[in-house]
Amino acid sequence: MENRSNTEIQKHIISQLNVHPSVDPDEEVGRRVKFLCEYMEKSGQRTLVLGISGGVDSTVAGRLAQLAVERTRDQGGDARFVAMRLPYGEQKDEADARRALDYIAPDETLTVGIKGASDAMLASLEESGLEFGDEEHRDFVLGNIKARQRMVAQYAVAGARGGLVIGTDQGAEAVMGFFTKFGDGACDLTPLDGLNKRQVREIGRAIEAPSELIEKQPTADLESLSPQKTDESVFGISYDEIDDFLEGREVGETAYRTIFEAYFKTEHKRTLPLVPQ
Ligand SMILES: Nc1ncnc2c1ncn2[C@@H]1O[C@H](COP(=O)(O)OP(=O)(O)OC[C@H]2O[C@@H]([n+]3cccc(C(=O)O)c3)[C@H](O)[C@@H]2O)[C@@H](O)[C@H]1O
Numbered sequence: 001m002e003n004r005s006n007t008e009i010q011k012h013i014i015s016q017l018n019v020h021p022s023v024d025p026d027e028e029v030g031r032r033v034k035f036l037c038e039y040m041e042k043s044g045q046r047t048l049v050l051g052i053s054g055g056v057d058s059t060v061a062g063r064l065a066q067l068a069v070e071r072t073r074d075q076g077g078d079a080r081f082v083a084m085r086l087p088y089g090e091q092k093d094e095a096d097a098r099r100a101l102d103y104i105a106p107d108e109t110l111t112v113g114i115k116g117a118s119d120a121m122l123a124s125l126e127e128s129g130l131e132f133g134d135e136e137h138r139d140f141v142l143g144n145i146k147a148r149q150r151m152v153a154q155y156a157v158a159g160a161r162g163g164l165v166i167g168t169d170q171g172a173e174a175v176m177g178f179f180t181k182f183g184d185g186a187c188d189l190t191p192l193d194g195l196n197k198r199q200v201r202e203i204g205r206a207i208e209a210p211s212e213l214i215e216k217q218p219t220a221d222l223e224s225l226s227p228q229k230t231d232e233s234v235f236g237i238s239y240d241e242i243d244d245f246l247e248g249r250e251v252g253e254t255a256y257r258t259i260f261e262a263y264f265k266t267e268h269k270r271t272l273p274l275v276p277q
Pocket residue numbers: 143144147173177178179180181182183184219220221222231268
């Protein structure tokens with residue numbers, strides 16, 4: 001890749017991530033709901049499971065899941081959506097999570113706190129002698145434990161109910177590798193695949209999600225020392241720049257450099273585990 005121009009590398013990444021410069025939001029809603037319905041039918045797994053954070057991705061993916069189970073039932077089938085609240089203690093944007101649930105109107109909501117299990121794991125690790133560079137490093141590692149604890153909870157529900165875990169990964173998060181490997185990155189179906197952030201928002205508008213959730217600043221909200229830290233402040237570039245990049249537009253040199261570096265560094269997260277050649 002080293003001798004290739006910014007534009008050539010950009011084209012390669014766009015094709016790998018299957019992102020398109022524009023989408024028809026209504027058509028995408030239909031296509032993605034159909035995908036969920038057809039896979040439930042094919043797999044025989046009739047429950048969809050997804051954590052609802054109060055952010056735009058899980059609001060949109062959650063509503064698509066509820067629409068899919070309702071369509072399946074309308075056609076005489078059997079399907080159910082289980083939304084999960086998975087707070088680590090008291091969540092600062094709890095009101096947004098409640099608003100998302102009111103809007104999604106899931107068949108069922110399970111609330112499972114992840115603080116006890118996450119803190120217990122960290123304590124056991126430290127009792128074993130594991131040390132961290134400093135408090136911030138410790139907090140960062142705990143953040144990934146939280147994301148993986150949410151995965152454990154969702155897969156437990158899927159196991160108990162014969163279900164499938166939905167993931168909220170989309171093109172803008174995928175290009176930056178901005179997810180926890182085998183945490184929120186672990187799932188069975190990704191209905192938002194191939195969309196950039198602005199296209200997720202367009203779909204949100206098409207299904208009449210609350211505008212304050214659609215416009216909300218994205219946050220992983222994993223670090224206790226800096227709650228609600230915005231994704232953009234971590235990236236050092238904006239989602240607008242990432243979206244422009246994914247739509248094939250020219251972006252500034254800093255944006256090219258930041259995106260290429262993140263993309264190639266996190267290649268391992270977008271593939272199956274490596275095997276001997
Ligand atoms: N080259 C390589 N080939 C194969 N495997 C490699 C590897 N380099 C690291 N690894 C493995 O990957 C691990 C690092 O990956 P990982 O554990 O994911 O950890 P890491 O990428 O360091 O952290 C996850 C990042 O995603 C962010 N995040 C997480 C969850 C949700 C959201 C959100 O937007 O909501 C954002 C989070 O804030 C953090 O910045 C290493 O510990 C190692 O096990």
